[in-house]
Amino acid sequence: MPVSDRELASLAATHDIISVGMLADDVRRRHHGLQTTFVRVADVSADVDAPVSVPAAAGEVRVVGTPASRAAAVERVRQVAATAPGIALSAFSLSDLEELAAREHVPLRAVLEELHAAGLDLVAQAPVDRLRHARRSIEEINISGLVLARLTVDQTSSADPLPFLKSVVELQRAVAVIRAFAPLPRRINAAVPTTGYEDVKRVALARIVVDAVPSIQVDWSLYGPKLAQVALTMGADDVDGVSAEGESTEGRRRAPLEEIRRNIRAAGQEPVERNGRFEVRG
């Protein structure tokens, strides 16, 4: 950890968001220089009866939603893998797969191995605050030949992010396979949404504290371009959830590829497109 516990506590308490952001930016530059990666994702429903359409521009196809059963999960992965061969295929939340395994009385590893055999490359997310056995389940992903796309947070429970971030540090120390961490909660309370200060501070602290995870990620579609772009100047280095749709489907708006590149450049950084396997594209 680059700073002491006492310094961290004062960073977590301060309203001087720019200072926290500058420290985080130093850490980010040490890891990535000025490069910011992004991935264009095509979401596909977990429902086996839903149509599958994957734009050619996608760098990752992601099956979203909770599968009805183990068999349905495997079937859906098989369907999508057949439709989009060669594109990195991610699916499901690790916590949902834990539950599925428990409900069907099979080891998690068996479920993961079946998914891998059906064509899955990555488990789409591991919501660390919802996992029953975070360490063991993440290790199972690795043992099954799969990769974890990202560690996520389902809901923010505590106002003080430090204990939580330190638990992520411990988790990475144990598993050492977390490639990207998205520290902003995926479930947003519409009545009391988090504020801009809270969000960017959480991103910045995540970068400062969780030094051993290579990438701190923000979600373009979930948090919106403006907040996500500011977060790039305060510690984040990877953008998830960029639409894989082309210009024609977005009306008069610019194509998402052009928009994300423009936003990254306007934040003073160099855009680099990656695929779901974290390989640089083109």
Next chain:
Amino acid sequence: MMIDRIAEKVRAGERLSGDEALELYRNAPTALLGRLADAIRARKHADGIVSYIIDRNVNYTNVCVAKCNFCAFYRPVGSPEGYVLGFDELFRKIDETIAVGGVQLLLQGGHNPDLPLTWYEDLFRAIKRRYPSFKLHALSPPEVIHLSRLSQLPVPTIIDRLITAGLDSIPGGGAEILVDRVRRLLHCDGKATADEWLGVMRHAHHAGLRTTATMMYGTVETDQERLEHLLRLRALQDETGGFTAFITWSYQPDHTELGGREATGVEYLRTLAIARLVLDNVDNLQASWVTQGGKVGQLSLAYGANDMGSVMIEENVVRAAGASYCMDEVEIVRNIEDAGFVARRRSMHYEILGDPIFREREVPRMLELATARAAGDTSVPEELLNYPARSRAGKQRRVIPN
């Protein structure tokens, strides 16, 4: 290094030249710009107060002959979607505004040839008769110029007559970028050239009115022209001291003739910060959460803003171009306090009026912005028949009211 030297100058409280400001705007790291702007904000507002106003942004008509190509709000004369609000509708809006603690109406609209000066005078008098202490922050410089042309009276006379009728202050809308090359490209040089816009403000300040100043960036202008805009405002402020506040926002391209794309959030924060550095003689800078959203709106408080603008009850113009953020007083205060500031209600003149009103009494929550008119309402206010119309469509409507 050049940037360090200029930053030192800012820290010492010295005035920036245009070239120095441009160097910072182009090349200084965003964090440095924020730091410098925040230090000035803290120097000017050492009490840690971030203010806001409860008012209602009402657009009394969307009919406009100016046809600026960046505007998604206006409708041409004769359009079935054109509207003019009636006096009674406006009174109802004022009643609703007062119910949530509001103190003023921000009244702006299109350049409607069928609304003569007497319509405005009668409206202002009627409002002041019913609501003597309620403030009228009304008619941006291009609207004043439009009235001057329509009534063939000089601008100072228009301003004097409007003041006599009840005008309290003038909003700084319609400035866009105060460079005529840009205004020609935006088809808005006809409504007011840069000199004409500044001229109205000069007259207003001399007549004893305080006004705000604005800048809409992100259309066709260069970064140098943004700075030229700021320098022109600074020069007028040196002369009159009449600007209470400066507000900048990014062009909202949806549904406009000009089209294009919106400037990014980081560009907004940089523009706000450089405005704080250049406009060393303007005390207050508002955060434009209406265009940037609540989150970047709140982050503006770290980049030079000391005011969260208006608790918007109604908004039509920016919404027509695609932005639809909404924050009521509870939300605004939560954002101010979460950023470590003290939230206070203010007037247009930036006098502190008190603590948040919802802490003093029960106020209904507003989670959606109202619109000028309910969709599909094409009624024509009765009193409009008392005023002569200039357009053919207006004359026909006067004869056959629907």
